[in-house]
Amino acid sequence: MNLRKFSILSILLLAVLVALTACGNHQPTAKERMDDYVKAWQKQDFSKMYGLLSKQSQKSVKKSDFIARYKRIYEGIEAGKMTATVTDGKKSTDGAVHLNASLSTVAGPVKFSQNIQLKKEKRKDTANWYVNWTPSMILPGMNADSKVRVDTLPSTRGEIVDRNGKPLAINGTAARIDLIPGKMGTDSDKTQTIQTLTKLLGVSKEQIDTALAASWVKVDSLVPITTVDATKTDLIKKVTQLPGVVKTDVNSRVYPDNNASAHLIGYVGNMTAELLKKHPNEGYNANSVIGKTGLELLFEKQLRQRDGASIIRLDSTGAEVGTIAKKEPVNGQNIQLTIDRNVQDAMYSQLKKDAGTGVAIDPRNGDILGLVSAPSYNPNDFVLGMSSSAYKKLSDDPKQPLLNRFTTATAPGSTFKALTAAIALTHKSIDPNQAVAINGTKWQANKSWGDYYVTRLDHDPEVNLQEALYRSDNIYFAQAALKIGGSTFASDAKKFGFGETLPIQYPMRKSTISNNGKLDSQTLLANSGYGQGQVTVNPLHLSLIYSAFVNDGSMIKPRLIKTNDPPTFWKKNVMSPEIAQLLNKDLIEVVNNSAGTAHDAKINGITLAGKTGTPEFKKKQGKSGRENGWFVAYNTDNPQLMVTMVVENTQKHGGSHYVTPKVKKVFEDVLKP
Template sequence: LGIGADEIEDKLKADWVKADSFVPVATIPKIQEVDLLTVNPDETVLEEKEKQDTLLKIPGIMLSDVKVRTYYLKEAASHLVGYVQAVTAEDLQEHKGEGYRTNSVIGKTGLETLYEKELKGTDGCEICIVDANGNKKSVIAYEPKKDGEDIHTTIDGDLQSTLYEQFKEDRGCSVALNPYTGEVLALVSTPSYDNNDFVRGMDNSQWSALNENEDRPLYNRFRQTWCPGSTFKPVIAAIGLKVGAFTANDDFGNEGLAWQKDSSWGDYTVTTLHDYEPVILKNALIYSDNIYFAKAALKIGADQLMQSLNQIGFNQELPFDIKMSESQYSNMDKIETEIQLADSGYGQGQILVNPLHLASIFTAFLNDGNMIKPYLHADGGSTSSEIWIKDVFSPQIVSEVMEGLEGVVNNPEGTGYGACREDIRLAGKTGTAELKATKEDTSGTEIGWFTVFTTDRDAKNPILLISMVENVKDIGGSGYVVEKDKAILDEYLGNE
């Protein structure tokens, strides 16, 4: 069982224990004969059956059925769902008078914590008079138990599992939503852990393996903020068009693959990967031109950019059931230098964005410029949309930016062309964010992104999907994420 003799002895010494008491020492999954009758029984099932058989050979050991919370999606949704555990002395003190007892369980993380009051229910009780043989003679008082509420979420369990299976070996996260209603379809963080282990109990070796793993499987990545790289370029484009800093057809000029504003930048340059003409917005998005968007940010100006970003939810809490880290444009209270401003134009500098917030911003490109509010609690099965921020961009701006985003996926030169489909029109934006100490640093990492979405409001399964992998430097950059998201969309969308 992976527990020490001392721990078992402590349980046996509890005040309530009598000579004939059944003292629970561990909770393990119940394996029944039907579980073994499949053609190829799961290896874990066979191991658990062998464990049960071995336990029953030990004198004094009994197995007793007990109902515990079971999480069927396991690792695929553990960061989202969370888990319950036995209450602690601190829990009892904090929730004094709320009906918790020493044998109660309480939500510790995720949705289990968020909806603890609704899920909890109330214990029943009975006060009765019995005779010397324990037979009930009369009931003095009776209070029936009350089950907790059923909580229905918008999560698509199949999509959640598919995303997890694709990215389970990667450090990253994915969010998916219906861009027209705001229904959140998936929230995945990888690598992960089995939340059932927290309910049944873990031995020290299991806990150490989780806690000391350098990939940090307990870390919830979809709640954090990350450097968005080129996925931020459409946002800069739309802001620039909105404030009149440039037009979609303004040619910024071909600067080659490296550029700096003037000699005041010293040896600092902005680099890009592709040489193309004309250097207009549509092409800049398709080729993901860093130089174009550095220039765009300079044309917008720091004050105007900060004000515009604040208007679309930066430096404020996302209106969502789960608390997310706030997106930012600076580690301080403002963009301080010209170089920082230029870097911000292509999603670097000190720009950090929460993935669900980024998804909400992208909904504006599908809803005539309105940002849709994401939601998770499916109250009464409603699928109506609620606008979070109205008229973020005009329909004309949306049209001009979308021309480039559709080109990213459908133009053979586009960085997201690997996800192109013949049956369903997709649009999106790739991104690769470099994280390094200096310009010369060659040991830094690269964050890979892909934002992709269906463009037809009448599509059978409309979806906006954003995936991020922490280190794609030596595995294909953002192309690695595009390939995995394509496989996910192929399964989710099927053939329409």
């Protein structure tokens, strides 16, 4: 081998060996060592952090005290994510570094900007850098004697009011019922008091005994038993007359409209572990309140409050010496609805003994004036804490008071005939003035229908459109639907919003013309013409359809939040102005004509237009079965109120005739003729 080549190869091999040896013996710089400390700090691995302290620092604080102090303070301030950068000092060899860091806490970010000195020490025959630690590395400004206090800066949840400012969900007070053990008298007196409380408050003896037996309870302690609605003054007076029973006012969410607006407004409740998992990193904690149902849930982001906090540095005497971090509280936003509590209460008054729903709108601008579901419940009971037996009673009730009925969609019956008429007139499938001959009360298009017939109650031998509407003639509208044709009927139904989500913040069930959106069978088409078959309509949607009769053929867009913006239309020109005006006059006859199905809703001084409906839910034609009663009505002179009401199971009460007087009373209460 060439000697020159051998020498070069030897030199290269030697260089590689030197480099490998150097890599194996690499000593971290002070910055790298501080980076290790920061990584442990970010993980809140306080044990590892202590191991990286200099001997001098370890002499100043025991490991157990170091860990305990960090843990106690960081848990108290809810320390979270930490971001940090470490830079070398002026001389990279003197162990000086600079730390810039930000630690998230309950009071916002805590900023660190500190010069830190590391010291080179030999341990187990190995030299390395170790941190000269000071208490200011727990939190800025701290010394060995410093303490920390966290103050909560309270905020308030946004309130919900109606269009006139009347309260629907507010921040008020409730009455907490407490016991003072030392003032309950003799054992006999205590037994009697507990027995009376169980009867009056619905709490169990075991619950009271457990509360009194808690380890913290002393003779002069206030022992909370339950919380009740502050408006139940008679109940509160009775219980506080018992020996040792007192009332304490506590902050509470309050629903002044009680059962009438329960499904609409909903209620709040305490945060649960499950909900915390669903809302990570959103500022909630175990003590938070959150909307559980209704608008309290839907508008949670706007309504929720965010408490502030201060991290206060104290000296050894407990005196305040500085503020480490502070986050101002943020109150929730107040929300003003289009709802009119007078309308809401008027509808609920008529429905509260039944199972049903009521929807009221201003048909000119789309303002929703009322949304009622009955039977109902008192949302205050949920906020204050409902017993399992009380909840079971609600959930087992066959009338389903927890069900929100104004969000559902069901068969509309004859209220649908106005839409059939509008589509038929648009396509000139019918002549409104032509008298159509109909024989008897049963009809079928042809023998292929077998045993199936369309039936009607009225048997006038000839009816035109107006008569068919005010007499509610099923056969006339079944024939009209067949003249329109299935594909045209289904297509035009989409123009009225069938199959679409209603343009409103509150989730409503979509209305459907059929299960598959088609009307491809003759009997299904005929039945659909008078609101049976597979047609389902949400009561708010029906109101929007009827708003076209007020607005020259366009359907108003609904509004739930009060605004000064001009109204807009959801569906423009679903019918011509001429058709809208014609049907408006015909719908007046439903109420005004003595033969009209809603004649019992006639009010002196107020002209109403509307349509009744009594959809049937029968397993077999010709047999008796369940019926619902519908009535939609609006005042025609300066229209300002439209009410759609549905009552379930009216088969023994006259169908829609059970509903018309209820709607009439709402108009009388609200418009006061």
